[in-house]
Amino acid sequence: MTADAWVPPPVLVAVDLVVFTVRGSELHVVLIERGIAPHRGVLALPGGFLRDAEEDLLAAAYRELSEEVGLTARHVHLEQLGAYGTPGRDPRGRVISVAYLAIAPRLPEPVADTDASAAGWVLADFALSPAARLAFDHRRILADGVERVRTKLEHSTLATAFVGPTFTVSELQSVYEAVWGVRLDPRNFYRKVQGADGFLVPAGPARRATPGRPARLFRAGPSATIRPPLTRPIGPADQEATS
């Protein structure tokens, strides 16, 4: 700020991913077991340093998603969660991590790459519990990610990122129930999402396979927001995510 000789301190920048999906009525997140120091052998969010000085942050997030999770860009929603830069959060020096929130339809098993000795879907509730030890400040990042996705389901159409390109209303309901951890009335849920303009558009007649009447298929509509918002029945204590 002052004289000519001063130069700003260089910093290392990493990108970390909070990758969510819904499997079997429960919210899951991708965790890896770190294969390199520091925190070797400890559970962590997938991520890594910028590859070079020209790599865009979002591009780095997509690259890590592919390398460490084995998910290709298509059909994965990716948005920035925030920057985490407390000094001392990484023993290697001053590292600032830009966290990204990724939402994937239920698809493949993640694959371990060179930095990770193992990778897989873990129950989000377990990953947040004291029983799971996470590296760095990844527990905090994960908690912020959970909070973000919970609140975004209320007033955005983010839930459609959890399901495939076409889906039934009850599949969408399962997403809400898994993320919010509540049970919803199917009839009221049906009316509500149908009434939200631009949320769902019909796509094909019906899907057979399960017992019971076949369900109509829908595709995500053009709207990014839901008016009026869906109301979460009751929430556990709310948090404010600031960093």
Place this chain on the structure above:
Amino acid sequence: MTADAWVPPPVLVAVDLVVFTVRGSELHVVLIERGIAPHRGVLALPGGFLRDAEEDLLAAAYRELSEEVGLTARHVHLEQLGAYGTPGRDPRGRVISVAYLAIAPRLPEPVADTDASAAGWVLADFALSPAARLAFDHRRILADGVERVRTKLEHSTLATAFVGPTFTVSELQSVYEAVWGVRLDPRNFYRKVQGADGFLVPAGPARRATPGRPARLFRAGPSATIRPPLTRPIGPADQEATS
């Protein structure tokens, strides 16, 4: 990611501030005129590089708030907006800026420091208009800040950060009207904010000064969220802020 010799690229980290207040029924933001290259003489958000490798991001934001805007920590709400790191956004090299949103009650004039030849409150609508040229990607950062504060007024008690420690309901209403750019019915607004549990707590009897009946004073309540949320009458087109 690969071999032993590889090291991650160092990056410069800056902190930028989107400082809002309400003056005369309009949303204002602090802009400076840059006193140093690059973009010397151009309008920009206040901000600067990390002072040293040990400085916390939030601490740097508070420092810039004090140095460049002349606001001391007390009574200023500060929360992270996001990280902006597109390569080429700063001609000095690879710079990642962590933007913070600051909300201040209407208080002093900002003061120019060494990096800024001028600083002052500017109408937010003007700062976002094509007539105002902003340095770097600060127009985008500002747009994200406006969007954030607009949506947060709906379901959080953030509006109380715009007013002093004690305030009247009509002062609070002015905040909503300025930020949303709409007119609200005072009677319905009064009932609504009174009904929101933990939003307002009585503080003192009344304030005299203006014509008309004196208004009761309130203090910000313990709750950080509003249930049910206040509904914005109609919004201009919504945006999704991702980075």
Place this chain on the structure above:
DNA sequence: GTAATAGTGTCTATCAGACACTATGCC
């Protein structure tokens, strides 16, 4: 037929928006 899920209709308590009305200060 039974079981199971999809989708529709209806009732009720509550709420947002409109706005008449009362209360309390200044001049």
Place this chain on the structure above:
DNA sequence: GGCATAGTGTCTGATAGACACTATTAC
């Protein structure tokens, strides 16, 4: 008194939640 703002009451149309009912499949 007149005027201005604060605060309350009431009405109405819309909506959330509860839940009866019909529809369409598999067996």
